[in-house]
Amino acid sequence: MSSRYDRAITVFSPDGHLFQVEYAQEAVKKGSTAVGVRGKDIVVLGVEKKAIAKLQDERTVRKICLLDDHVAMAFAGLTADARILINRARVECQSHRLTVEDPVTLEYITRYIATLKQRYTQSNGRRPFGISCLIVGFDYDGTPHLYQTDPSGTHHEWKANATGRSAKTVREYLEKHYTDEVADSDAESIKLALKALLEVVQSGSKNVELAVMRRDEPLKMLSVDEIEKIMAEVEKEKEEEAEKKKKTKTS
Amino acid sequence: MAAPLGCGYGDLVLASSRAVDDDEEEEEGSQNPSPSAVLRWSAQAKQEISESPNDCIECSALIVSIGPVATGFIHTYLLHQETEILGMIGSGLSEDTCNTFQQTSPADATCFLHRLKSAPSVILCQCNVDVPPEMMFSWTQQLFSCINIRNTYVGILASTPVSEYRSSISLSDVTVPFLRGLKTNQFHGKPVCPYLEQPNTAKGLPASVLTHCQVYRVPAVLYMCYSDSIYVEIPAIKAFLPVLKGTPFRDIVQENPHADITLRKLVELRALQNNLYT
Numbered sequence: 182m183s184s185r186y187d188r189a190i191t192v193f194s195p196d197g198h199l200f201q202v203e204y205a206q207e208a209v210k211k212g213s214t215a216v217g218v219r220g221k222d223i224v225v226l227g228v229e230k231k232a233i234a235k236l237q238d239e240r241t242v243r244k245i246c247l248l249d250d251h252v253a254m255a256f257a258g259l260t261a262d263a264r265i266l267i268n269r270a271r272v273e274c275q276s277h278r279l280t281v282e283d284p285v286t287l288e289y290i291t292r293y294i295a296t297l298k299q300r301y302t303q304s305n306g307r308r309p310f311g312i313s314c315l316i317v318g319f320d321y322d323g324t325p326h327l328y329q330t331d332p333s334g335t336h337h338e339w340k341a342n343a344t345g346r347s348a349k350t351v352r353e354y355l356e357k358h359y360t361d362e363v364a365d366s367d368a369e370s371i372k373l374a375l376k377a378l379l380e381v382v383q384s385g386s387k388n389v390e391l392a393v394m395r396r397d398e399p400l401k402m403l404s405v406d407e408i409e410k411i412m413a414e415v416e417k418e419k420e421e422e423a424e425k426k427k428k429t430k431t432s
Numbered sequence: 433m434a435a436p437l438g439c440g441y442g443d444l445v446l447a448s449s450r451a452v453d454d455d456e457e458e459e460e461g462s463q464n465p466s467p468s469a470v471l472r473w474s475a476q477a478k479q480e481i482s483e484s485p486n487d488c489i490e491c492s493a494l495i496v497s498i499g500p501v502a503t504g505f506i507h508t509y510l511l512h513q514e515t516e517i518l519g520m521i522g523s524g525l526s527e528d529t530c531n532t533f534q535q536t537s538p539a540d541a542t543c544f545l546h547r548l549k550s551a552p553s554v555i556l557c558q559c560n561v562d563v564p565p566e567m568m569f570s571w572t573q574q575l576f577s578c579i580n581i582r583n584t585y586v587g588i589l590a591s592t593p594v595s596e597y598r599s600s601i602s603l604s605d606v607t608v609p610f611l612r613g614l615k616t617n618q619f620h621g622k623p624v625c626p627y628l629e630q631p632n633t634a635k636g637l638p639a640s641v642l643t644h645c646q647v648y649r650v651p652a653v654l655y656m657c658y659s660d661s662i663y664v665e666i667p668a669i670k671a672f673l674p675v676l677k678g679t680p681f682r683d684i685v686q687e688n689p690h691a692d693i694t695l696r697k698l699v700e701l702r703a704l705q706n707n708l709y710t
Contacts (some may be wrong), residue, residue: 211661211709234704244710260710 191305201309202302205332208311209344212257215244216343216351216377217315218359219327220370224317226255226392227374229345229382245392245402249274251284251318253392253400257345258312258332266310270294287318287326291336299334309333313344319396340364341373347381354380367395371403375411468570469563471577473519474533481578488580489518492553493680495587496575498637500539500664501657502589503558504698505672507538510556510681512688514549521545521574523563539701554684555579559637568640576644585619585680586645586652589672590638594658598631609659609671614642619651624678628656653678664702666695 194200213229228244245255248270256263273293277285285293294314302309309332316328329344330336341359343351354377363369371393382388391403391411403411473481481487497506521543522531535542543559563571594608613623614634628634634642638654645652655675659668676685688694 208709213710231710232700232703237704242710256710258709260707263710 191303199302199333202333205309205311206313209258209313209332210346210348212259212312212345213244214343214345214347214351214378214381215255215257215315216341216355216374217255217317217327217329217339218341218355218364218370218374218377219317219325219339220364220367222325222396223367223370224253224319224325224327224394225371225374226253226315226317227378228255228390229378230388230390232388245390245400247400248290248316249278249284249318250399251320251394252287252290253317253394255315255317255392256312257348259310262310263312263314266294266297266312266314269297284321286320287316287328288320288338291316291328291330295330295334295336297334298330298332302332302334315342315344318394323396325396341377343377350381351377367393372411372415375408376415379412379415467523467567469521469523469567469574471519471521471574472531473578474517476516477518486580488578489555490553491555491579491581491584493551493585493587493684494555494557494579494581495680496557496559496589496638496641498559498588498590500560500702501591501659501668502672503538503560504664504695505589505669506556506558507698508669508691508694509673509676509688510548510685511546511558512690512694513686515546515556516549518545518547518555521557521559521561521571523561523567523571537701538698548684550686551684563637565636568637571637572640572644575641576648581648581650584650586641586650587675587680588638588641588652588654589657589675590634590636590654591657591659591668592635593662594660596632597658599629609657609668611671611674612656612658613653614656615653616642616646616649616651618645618649619653619679621653621679623653623655624674625655663706664699666699669695669698 213231215226215228217227218225226245230244231242233239233242244257245253246267247253248267252274254267254270270290270293274285274290277283277289294316298310301307311332313329313331316330317326319325327339327342328336329339329342341355343355355373358373358376363373371391375389375391378389387405389408391408392400393403394400477489481489484490495506495510497503517533517536520531520533523543533544536544538560541561543557543561546556546558548554548556557575594603597603599606611625612628612632613625614628615623633639634654634656638656642652642654644650655672657668657671659665659671661668675681
């Protein structure tokens, strides 16, 4: 039945599905995992790095990008669609600055991206964008935000979320381990993002990219050494927990 | 910005007209008779066949893997032992078909017959070629042409997208990837996974080989892996692992301590060409 109603984006199926939008959401799952965590004074983005060919320049395969000095985005899905959306969002950020003399709020730019995505689900001849975005940053008044948009054009604010391949597993991990105490500490927020990502990433710290943004500071991509340091801490904590469990079992 | 009609139409197809005289020579040259598959034996195998009493290679177990996921599995878990290449099945003479014994990269579109040196009666057919439908029958005939299948167990491994799987259960309640099995009447054991439920059918080359076994009363089992990625991924390859406990695999499998490394290399080999999704 679905095949009769999934050719044209503008056609509803009898049971109310827009199949092209749902298929676009499947395209998102083909991209590697991206995770976002909102702390009290920090926002963290973590992504699973794609393996690149030997002759390929690493800098051209970026999953985390800046939309403005205070807004960063990670995405999962079709690379080319992401590039188009990022360019439009960047122009909108600057246009907003020039027009109203204020930097965009996270809610504004997320709504802009979401509106753009929705428009492509309602015109003929065009397919939806096959990407899901995690948008993080700080508003002018200093509040941190994390938003997620999906191909249908919906957007929601989150305390922590994941998108892309195995997003469900990562989200479940975040639900179990995100607490207000974690959010209060910068270091714990970063660790949470890394641990959540390591649940699904296939091999180690070389395949993970982390970016953090603190209030009134630019986006900072963590170096491989810094990530390895955090990984070592995570491993140590795991071992200590295992030791504790052993001791309580024997005593 | 003019957009084409969004209904999937809009492709212009130029029809050839019988009223106009096309260049006849060109037409004759381009219309080859529909080709059939050809099985080429290595020099050593040819000698063996000529020396054998019934012009056949002795075979107690034939493993046929079709597609990158299945061949990746066999490559990792069975072909890490010492093997020799017995032959290859070529399906066509277009520019990109491989017709030599030299191209042994696991990501190339080749179809080789391997034999385990530790178990010379086990033949493994690694088919990475997209065999076109019109050649499937001849491919199957060629495969069984010089192999003595009187006492052979046949195992067939293949994979297919989960979007082709029809079930009353919603797909979000099923853990993908998963295995389903089919067997011939002569195969008296049970597959290591559930049977393929109706109305699903096995299609293409795996079905052709299984049907041949059913018709010629050969015990054969087909394991189909349903995966949700069109690319080769480690979970899809590992979904075949339970198969190693069943006939005819369990007697020939040897532990591969480097399995994970091999798998990762295999996946990277193919993944590096994929730039569509990030």
